[in-house]
Amino acid sequence: MTFQVIPMKISDLANNTGEWLRGTGAESDIVISSRIRLARNVARFPFLSRTNIKQKKELEEIVRNKIKEAEITSDIHYINLADIDPIERLFLVERHLISREHAGGEGERGVAFGKSETISLMVNEEDHLRIQVIRSGFELKEAWKTIDGVDNKLEKKLTYAYSSRFGYLTACPTNVGTGMRASVMLHLPALGMTHHIEKVFNAVMKLGLVVRGLYGEGTQVSGDLYQISNQFTLGKSEQEIIEIIESVIPRITSYERMARKALIAESREQLEDRIWRSYGMLKVARMISSEEIMHLLSQVRMGVNLGIINTIEIKTLNELFILTLPGHLQKLEGRELNAQQRNIIRAAYVRKRLEEI
Amino acid sequence: MKCESCNKKHATVHLTEIIGSTKKERHLCDECAQGVNTQLAKIPSPTEILTSLINQVAPEISEMSKIVCPVCGLSYLEFRSNGRLGCPMDYTIFRKGLVPLLEKMHGSTQHVGKVPSKAGKELIKKSELMQLRNELNKAVEKEDYEKAAELRDRIYDLSGDTNED
Numbered sequence: 001m002t003f004q005v006i007p008m009k010i011s012d013l014a015n016n017t018g019e020w021l022r023g024t025g026a027e028s029d030i031v032i033s034s035r036i037r038l039a040r041n042v043a044r045f046p047f048l049s050r051t052n053i054k055q056k057k058e059l060e061e062i063v064r065n066k067i068k069e070a071e072i073t074s075d076i077h078y079i080n081l082a083d084i085d086p087i088e089r090l091f092l093v094e095r096h097l098i099s100r101e102h103a104g105g106e107g108e109r110g111v112a113f114g115k116s117e118t119i120s121l122m123v124n125e126e127d128h129l130r131i132q133v134i135r136s137g138f139e140l141k142e143a144w145k146t147i148d149g150v151d152n153k154l155e156k157k158l159t160y161a162y163s164s165r166f167g168y169l170t171a172c173p174t175n176v177g178t179g180m181r182a183s184v185m186l187h188l189p190a191l192g193m194t195h196h197i198e199k200v201f202n203a204v205m206k207l208g209l210v211v212r213g214l215y216g217e218g219t220q221v222s223g224d225l226y227q228i229s230n231q232f233t234l235g236k237s238e239q240e241i242i243e244i245i246e247s248v249i250p251r252i253t254s255y256e257r258m259a260r261k262a263l264i265a266e267s268r269e270q271l272e273d274r275i276w277r278s279y280g281m282l283k284v285a286r287m288i289s290s291e292e293i294m295h296l297l298s299q300v301r302m303g304v305n306l307g308i309i310n311t312i313e314i315k316t317l318n319e320l321f322i323l324t325l326p327g328h329l330q331k332l333e334g335r336e337l338n339a340q341q342r343n344i345i346r347a348a349y350v351r352k353r354l355e356e357i
Numbered sequence: 358m359k360c361e362s363c364n365k366k367h368a369t370v371h372l373t374e375i376i377g378s379t380k381k382e383r384h385l386c387d388e389c390a391q392g393v394n395t396q397l398a399k400i401p402s403p404t405e406i407l408t409s410l411i412n413q414v415a416p417e418i419s420e421m422s423k424i425v426c427p428v429c430g431l432s433y434l435e436f437r438s439n440g441r442l443g444c445p446m447d448y449t450i451f452r453k454g455l456v457p458l459l460e461k462m463h464g465s466t467q468h469v470g471k472v473p474s475k476a477g478k479e480l481i482k483k484s485e486l487m488q489l490r491n492e493l494n495k496a497v498e499k500e501d502y503e504k505a506a507e508l509r510d511r512i513y514d515l516s517g518d519t520n521e522d
C-alpha cells in the first residue's frame with residue numbers, strides 16, 4: 001500500500017487524462033461519462049461554514065488519515081490544495097478532480113485520487129467529504145457499485161452525520177438524504193443544430209432532473225456538452241434516482257441519433273462541409289480561443305461518430321476537450337499565460353496532436 | 358465637511374427635508390443628529406423593514422426567527438439568508454422550518470436509501486422494509502403481481518424476525 005501524503009507532481013499528469021475520457025463503455029458515441037458523487041460529514045463536528053481554523057485543520061487531518069486507512073485503491077495520492085498555486089488548482093478543476101468551489105476555497109483542504117482518476121475524494125469542500133466516481137460512457141450502475149464500495153470502506157473508519165429521518169446530513173439542505181448527485185455527460189451537437197435541444201430540456205426537467213454545462217452548476221454550455229443530473233436527493237433511494245436518470249438517457253441518445261440521421265438525409269453536403277471545415281481549422285489555425293475550440297472539436301467529434309472522418313479516435317477528441325483548457329495549457333508550458341498567448345499555444349498544441357495521427 | 362450644528366466634528370449624517378416645495382439639506386455629525394431630529398427614531402431600521410417584508414413572504418421565518426442553535430450558534434435567519442446549515446444538530450433545532458423547505462426542494466421529507474452500517478441493524482432493516490414497501494406499491498401499480506408476491510414474501514421474511522407489522 002502506497003499513500004503519498006507528500007504532494008505529487010501535478011505536471012506529471014499534464015500529458016495524460018483520466019480513464020473516463022477514453023471513449024469506451026455503453027453509448028460512448030454520445031455519452032462521454034457517468035459520474036456520481038456522495039456528500040458526507042463527520043458526526044460531532046460543525047459543518048464547514050461554522051468551523052474555526054483549528055477544527056478545519058483537525059477535520060482535514062482526520063478525514064485524510066481515514067482515507068489512507070480505508071485502503072480505497074492501491075495508488076491513491078493526496079494533494080493539499082493550500083500547498084499548490086491557482087493554476088494547478090484550475091488544472092485539477094478541468095480534470096474534474098475537484099470542484100470550482102473547492103479550488104476557490106480557503107484554508108486546509110485537499111483531494112485524494114487514484115492514478116486512473118476514476119475515484120476522487122475531496123476533503124473540506126462544502127461538506128467534510130465528497131466522494132466522486134467517474135466512468136467512461138453510460139455506466140451509472142457500475143459507478144454506483146464502485147462508489148458504494150468506497151463509501152462502505154470509509155464508513156467503517158468514520159462516523160457520519162446521519163439521521164433516520166433525513167438521511168446523510170449535509171451543509172446544504174439541497175443535498176440531504178442520499179447526499180448523492182448522479183450525472184451523465186452527453187454530447188448533443190445535432191439536437192443543438194436542429195434546435196430540438198429545448199424540447200429535451202423541458203422533458204428532462206419534468207422528471208425532476210436538471211441540465212447543466214460541462215463544469216456543473218452555473219457553467220455555460222459549450223462544445224454541445226451537457227450534464228444531466230438529479231435535483232432531489234431526499235425521498236428516493238440511490239437506486240431509484242439512478243433508474244430515473246437511466247430511463248431518460250437512452251431516449252435522449254436516440255433522439256440525437258435521429259437528428260443526425262435527419263441532417264444527413266436532408267443536407268449531407270452542408271453537414272460534411274461544416275465538419276471538414278472544422279477539422280481543417282484545427283489543423284491549420286494559428287490562434288484558437290477556448291470557446292472556438294470547443295465548437296470545432298464538437299463538430300469533428302460528430303464527424304468521427306458519423307464515419308465522415310475516420311482518421312481520429314474518439315478518445316483523442318475527448319482528451320483534447322480537456323487538454324486545451326487554460327489550466328492545462330499553462331501547466332504544459334510551465335508558466336502563466338494571458339488569453340492571447342493561450343490561443344497561440346492552444347492552436348499549436350492541437351496542430352501537433354493532429355499531425356501525429 | 359464640518360457639522361453645521363457644532364462646527365467641530367465631521368458631518369456624517371446628511372438629511373434632506375422636504376416641506377411643501379422647499380427642499381432643505383442639513384449636514385450633521387452623529388451626536389448632533391441624534392439630538393436634533395427625534396423624527397429619525399420613528400423611521401424603521403433596515404432590519405425592521407426586512408423583518409416585516411419577510412413576515413409577509415415567508416411566515417415560517419417570523420416564528421422561527423428567534424431560534425438559535427445551541428451547538429453551532431447559527432440562527433435560523435442566518436440559515437435562510439445564506440442557505441447553509443451550521444452543524445448536523447441544526448436539522449433537529451430548525452426542524453419546523455426545514456420540513457416545509459425540504460418538501461418544496463425534494464418533494465419528500467423522509468430519507469429512503471442507504472443507511473450507514475454503524476447506524477445499527479434495526480435501522481438498516483427498517484430502511485430496507487421501507488424500500489421494499491415502496492417497490493411493492495410500484496409493482497401493484499404496474500399490475501406486476503408476480504413481482505408483488507415476491508416482494509410481499511421478502512417483507513414478511515424481514516419483518517418476521519422483528520415482530521414488526
